[in-house]
Amino acid sequence: MSEIAIRVEGLRKRYQIGERERYTALRDVLGNAIKAPWRALKAAAGTGRSKDTPLQKHGDHIWAVDSVSLEIHHGEAVGLIGRNGAGKTTLLKILSRITKPTEGRAEIHGRVGSLLEVGTGFHQELTGRENIYLNGAILGMKKTEIDRKFDEIVAFAEVETFLDTPVKHYSSGMYVRLAFAVAAHLEPEILLVDEVLAVGDAAFQKKCLGKMNEVTRAGRTVVFVSHNMSAILNLCSRGLLIERGRITKDGTAAETARAYLESLQVGRSENLLEIRERWGRGRVKFSRVSIEDAQGRRLEHAMSAETVAIVLHYESQQTQTLQNCRVSVAVEDLYGQIFFVCSTEMVSNETRNLPPHGAVRCIIPRLPLSQGRYNLTLFIEVNREIEDWLPAATPLQVVDGDFFGSGRQYPDGWEGKGVLVPHKWEIEKGPGS
């Protein structure tokens, strides 16, 4: 615990949001330059001011990582915990040098291996053998190192018989196993891992967790992002909670996991306008969500299998119709894992125009959620610009209903188990019975 592996000082990273077209077209740039050379000149003349105004005017940037400072010692296993979009992955991307910070600095002492995805750089046309070498090299292994570990990798992935088959013929399970096997044999001093354990079947996940355990026990430094609290508690000694790009809790993994769960439960005001954790231009804002039944009566809880209307009330300072709107509601669990999304865009091709004030009702017939507590993430876009985006804005409490028409109660221990799917069972006789 003596030497420092990672030291981060005042790290910040700014991202633009609200731009649907993330890359520009040269045609537009040239076109603008030709159409309005005087505008370009004017902008150039008033340098100092015009340089930062576009950002501030629209307010369409976020600090994905905001003033993060921390020290991680050699041998520590640190879990990064936080909601979707809290900045965990961005922090990991900066530390693995994929993207540069906007401000601040970080120092890393030791060879870094980063694992943001399983199977990065796999080529469909190449064989399993060839991909082991290619992927290994991409992850930073030397050829001699891969030679040495080759048999171990193949054994771990259980793909011996398919080594010389192009991976495009692999089943998805084999593909993932091979990809993880290569990654698992990386041996840098510092390992940065992003949510990669959520792949493969249960047995393989267990194997992966075992491998990760081995890695952390061997005294290597690991920074690990996951939504899976049990994985974090299993693997990490220390936990960092990230909210809106800032570290808000630094303690043992158990302490931090508790703080995270509490932060999710904190009773929020019903008035959504008071929520500060929101992104977008903000000319239109969600003000309130109500849950109603098919007849439009207010409900405290939604019920499985019943028709439920999620009514999103919004406000704006505009006076004219809001053109070309896209509204969506995502239903997610308390860890931010999305179960499903209802979006105006998905159900119809016509463009939707909304009055400047009002409400939109999202009607879900036969609500397919088991009893438990969920969060709703709300999103509205007007004319291709994000106006309001409220992650986990409001809870949705669901009580048990008779989804399967069997009259059975859903067992209590199964609370929050997610989506219900209509199904039936058939029994087949085996030969000789």
Place this chain on the structure above:
Amino acid sequence: MATTSTTRAASVSEALPTVVIQPPRGWLELDFAEMWAYRELLYFFVWRDIKVRYKQTVVGVGWAILQPFATMVVFALFFGVLAKLPPAGIPYPIFFYCALLPWTYFAGALSGATNTVVENQRLITKVYFPRILLPLASVISGLVDFVIAFVMLLAMAFYYGIVPTAAALLLPAFLLLAILTALAAGLWLSALNAIYRDVRYVMPFLVQFWMFASPVAYPSTLVPERFRWIYGLNPMAGVIEGFRWAITGQGQAPGVMIFVSAGVVIVMLIGGLVYFRRMEGTVADVV
């Protein structure tokens, strides 16, 4: 694993490589030491390109020869026989093929390098390596096609009874110039292509335009002597005339032109390195 990790733990106290991560500064931070450290990955990228291209050997090799050869036949027929281009003192097939050999390499390497950053966007957003390896690898892997097409040239030279002279010793230098030209232009275009996604629509036109601005289908002697150095501003003009001269030993060496071309390439290359490096820091946020 247990054994390696103990040795590693012991070596922790020794000098560990230290990386400092900072916002992009200045306009030039080329790191040749880092590129050297990643040479194995460059090798693997080249190896991947070649493996994938020659997965079906017959098609790969056939295509490498067919492209310049078929073009040569068309040129020889229309420009040579029908349009009666002034005789160059060498057979038309050789005259055109000598030019098409470096040109086909250049056009292929340039297009490959231009698309490489966009094609590998998944890689770029998930793992770090010096991004310059990508265009570099596509310029290098294009050489395999070149070598195959070159064997065809040897066969043709034998058929027409052309004996190489001392000039042939300069061939590697002209090839190097072609490689550097493809790399220099490829750096610019791949960086532009990553930022402005419509660049690839311009590429076919650019390559075609560039070909007509180069002495592929005609000899550079069509250009008056006193303007020849201006013509040399197109580095491929120097390369192609160099190839013709080095292979056949006929005509005059492309003196001034080649020096102008080399100068232009060096300027383009330095500019390309700087521009590419600037793009590198933000590319993962854009693609």
